[in-house]
Amino acid sequence: MSKIIALAGKGGVGKTTVASLVLRYLSKNGCSPVLAVDADPNSNLGETLGMEVVKTVGDIREDFMKDPQGVPSGMDKIVYLEMLMNQVLMERKEFDLLVMGRQEGQGCYCMVNNILNRFSEELEKNYKYLLVDNEAGMEHLSRRTSGKVDMLILVSDYALRGLRAVGRINEMLGSLKLTVSRVGLVVNRAPAVLGKAFLDEAEKIGVQILCTIPNDDILLEFDMERKSLLDLPDDSPAVIAVDGLMEKILRTIGEK
Ligand SMILES: Nc1ncnc2c1ncn2[C@@H]1O[C@H](COP(=O)(O)OP(=O)(O)OP(=O)(O)O)[C@@H](O)[C@H]1O
Numbered sequence: 330m331s332k333i334i335a336l337a338g339k340g341g342v343g344k345t346t347v348a349s350l351v352l353r354y355l356s357k358n359g360c361s362p363v364l365a366v367d368a369d370p371n372s373n374l375g376e377t378l379g380m381e382v383v384k385t386v387g388d389i390r391e392d393f394m395k396d397p398q399g400v401p402s403g404m405d406k407i408v409y410l411e412m413l414m415n416q417v418l419m420e421r422k423e424f425d426l427l428v429m430g431r432q433e434g435q436g437c438y439c440m441v442n443n444i445l446n447r448f449s450e451e452l453e454k455n456y457k458y459l460l461v462d463n464e465a466g467m468e469h470l471s472r473r474t475s476g477k478v479d480m481l482i483l484v485s486d487y488a489l490r491g492l493r494a495v496g497r498i499n500e501m502l503g504s505l506k507l508t509v510s511r512v513g514l515v516v517n518r519a520p521a522v523l524g525k526a527f528l529d530e531a532e533k534i535g536v537q538i539l540c541t542i543p544n545d546d547i548l549l550e551f552d553m554e555r556k557s558l559l560d561l562p563d564d565s566p567a568v569i570a571v572d573g574l575m576e577k578i579l580r581t582i583g584e585k
């Protein structure tokens with residue numbers, strides 16, 4: 330069964346950045362095949378990986394709902410939807426990327442959602458690792474029938490507000506149809522030493538700090554120039570931090 334690593338946190342704290350660096354680690358350390366799932370409706374994981382996303386699962390759903398009769402004659406609609414899903418899957422050497430895209434609008438989407446969910450759960454079985462970049466509500470993960478996550482990385486910036494968002498997500502976990510084996514906190518854009526107020530708040534929330542990631546000028550430059558974060562040098566500070574984080578995570582989930 331594939332190991333599932335998921336990320337969540339407040340908007341703009343660096344979830345997608347950390348997801349890209351986790352993917353960079355998995356790609357470079359023989360952990361393939363990996364399926365990266367961009368489950369944030371304002372998706373930009375493809376962008377940070379230097380990939381041009383043309384179509385999302387959400388687009389397929391909308392197109393199908395707009396024109397349910399558009400299924401080629403003689404073709405079963407399940408087969409048709411699966412064919413479209415295969416077109417959305419972006420395949421690379423070390424990993425594949427599936428972008429979920431926008432959430433559904435008005436109307437009854439149950440049938441098409443069921444087909445798409447079933448397809449993605451079947452697809453996931455082909456991978457050693459699944460990496461899911463989520464929005465804060467973690468809708469995508471909680472919809473899965475076999476809801477389990479091996480490691481949930483909660484990302485916060487070095488601010489109490491980011492930390493409180495992490496606290497809310499952590500509290501919400503119990504109400505989700507999801508088994509989360511381990512939860513850890515990553516503090517992004519953190520100073521070398523965390524202040525007492527921040528540490529106290531983190532302790533109150535009760536999520537263990539797995540690592541801190543410093544502000545990284547090289548990363549920022551890559552972001553500005555729209556270069557793939559997969560191509561960051563090994564000695565870039567954020568890469569060093571996430572590589573260390575991954576060594577730790579793989580040890581805890583029994584992969585090392
Ligand atoms: N450690 C870091 N050093 C420098 N820049 C960073 C760092 N982490 C993130 N950034 C920058 O901060 C911005 C926001 O990061 P990112 O897109 O990863 O956040 P996010 O949590 O995924 O946001 P959203 O909620 O919008 O999806 C990006 O421009 C990114 O390049």
Ligand SMILES: [Mg+2]
Nearest residue numbers: 344345369373
């Ligand atoms: Mg993001």
